[in-house]
Amino acid sequence: MSKIEKKQINNLIRISKQLRIDVVNIVHSAKSGHVGGSLGLADIFTVLYFHVLKHNSNDPNWENRDRFVVSNGHIAPIYYSALAHSGYFPISELSSLRKLRSRLQGHPSTLDLPGIDISTGSLGQGLGVACGMALIAQKDKKNHLVYCSIGDGESQEGSIWEAAMFAGHHKLSNLIAFTDRNCIQIDGDTEKINKLEPLSKKWEAFNWNVLSANGNDIEEILDTFEKAKKENSKPTMIIFNTKLGFPVSFMDGVSKWHGTAPNDDEAKETMIEIKKYYSKLKL
Amino acid sequence: MKYIKENIFSNPEMLPTRDGFGKALVELGEINEKIIVLTTDVAGSVRANWFAEKFPQRFFDLGVAEQNMISVAAGISLENKIPFATTFGAFITGRVWDQIRVLVTYSKTNVKLVATHTGVTVGEDGATHQILEDIALMRVLPNMTVVVPSDFNETKKAIFAAANFKGPIYIRLGRQKAPLITTDDAPFEIGKSQKLRDGNDVTIIACGVLVYEAMLAAEKLDKLGISSRILNMHTIKPLDVDSISEAAKTTGAIVTAEEHQIAGGLGSAIAESVIKQNPVPIEMIGIKDVFGMSGTSDELLTYYGLRADNIVDSVKKVLKRKK
Secondary structure (H helix, E strand, O other): OOOOOHHHHHHHHHHHHHHHHHHHHHHHHHOOOOHHHHHHOHHHHHHHHHHHOOOOOOOOOOOOOOEEEEOOHHHHHHHHHHHHHOOOOOHHHHHHOOOOOOOOOOOOOOOOOOOOOOOOOOOOOHHHHHHHHHHHHHHOOOOOOEEEEEEOHHHHOHHHHHHHHHHHHOOOOOEEEEEEEOOEEOOEEHHHHOOOOOHHHHHHHOOOEEEEEEOOOHHHHHHHHHHHHHOOOOOEEEEEEOOOOOOOOOOOOOOHHHHOOOOHHHHHHHHHHHHHHHHHOOO | OOOEOOOOOOOOOEEEHHHHHHHHHHHHHHHOOOEEEEEOOOOOOOOHHHHHHHOHHHEEEOOOOHHHHHHHHHHHHHOOOEEEEEEEHHHHOOOOHHHHHHHHHHOOOOOEEEEEOEOHHHOOOOHHHOEOOHHHHHHOOOOOEEEOOOOHHHHHHHHHHHHHOOOOEEEEOOOOEEEOOEOOOOOOEOOEOEEEEOOOOEEEEEOOOHHHHHHHHHHHHHHOOOOEEEEEOOEEEOOOHHHHHHHHHHHOOEEEEEEEEOOOOHHHHHHHHHOOOOOOOEEEEEEOOOOOOOOOHHHHHHHOOOOHHHHHHHHHHHHHHOO
């Protein structure tokens, strides 16, 4: 059981609900964007931004902050929602997603928006960036940690494994990466397109500490990050088993929802399902 | 001639530009704690081993993993360090162009990319290793600075300038020994070309190894009664448009010379500039839309028409077109 109080957990759950609502609203309004992965990752991003990460939105480049590289940049809607609710920019700006001259580009742009260390969107690149950050922190004996989010489809990129080998070799125990394991990529089931399994064993073979957890359970996510922080000889990979579009039932396992915006009816239906899910949790 | 070494035609000192890089890194390492050097299993070939011996804590060999080198370099630069990522030209441009595009130029990170082993003068290793497209690939990227030093001394200055310069920069070096042209005290400023020689009839604009061939060509042209100006265009981006425009206006004809594809390289950059300012006839010396092959550096420079005699022929051609 988690040492974190029930009250705190309930608070995080409430935040995750708001982030999900924002994701649906902004993707619907933009008429494009990645809604499925964003909803599936809402619990993890909530835990990170509102509990795990040491960060300060008033000082985005604070030297002692934990770093967080979002290598799977297409899940920008949840990234932006978490940043806005953390105070990096006005929540009202979320509605500019993907619009002309918006700072909220379809994929994250570091020069445009505070809180984003590096531009991502071309898959497979962020883990290496996180490795560079962790390497310097390790060399200079800094206490902050480096987190990195990657997609499961993204793990088909060779550059992910170049970075994996590097992190294992340099024993970057200050690096905590996680995979959004929803088993869905744009063209379908990851296992039918280009099999990733046995995924945990792959990371173990690259000399990583590997954990796995339900990525749609806030308490389990909290516990798993705590465990990861305790590792002191290897980088950690957390395989977070998530559901695409969680908790929206009609998105679960349907690859269309990787990168399609809901139309008016679908957006309505999505909101109904999200609200139903949270009301069942009886906070 | 000011800033030009003596005896460059009779008995030039020969040193590879990559050696200038290796030496500059060691000197920089002494004075700047922030310098970090990364390479991909070619430490000796790129002369990064000299830095590695002195500063092992600030040197990282990533193994044969060029994509990861660029990503890691970007991460290192975000931690307020100055990473020099270096490997052969073919593998630090084309192979990792997308990493450079997104993580270095689009993100405007302070990453220094240094390519050795560029052009046909790589020699015996042949076409796969003779990158002839890198200037084009790098200069098309917004936020990128592109520098092609002409000799050992200029390379050292370029590396120091890169360390002091904030932002992405690509420096193109060679493997083979090349004549030392410039003196120690010759000024070097990114974006500012050097007039190595003045003349009225034609301007020869060259970079890298071809600067020396241009100097040889100018001597030959003197004997033919043709007065040539030479611009050492060591920075291809941002281009020194003022000097080019002035040269076009004063001499009325231009010949460009580079060890690179004609498409997209120095000549193209100059043509893009001249056409807007003072349109004059231009002839371009470079690789004519083909890949390289094995041979010695000298054989290949001759085979691909990158010699002083070729420049002289192009000058004659361009003068016929001059109004």
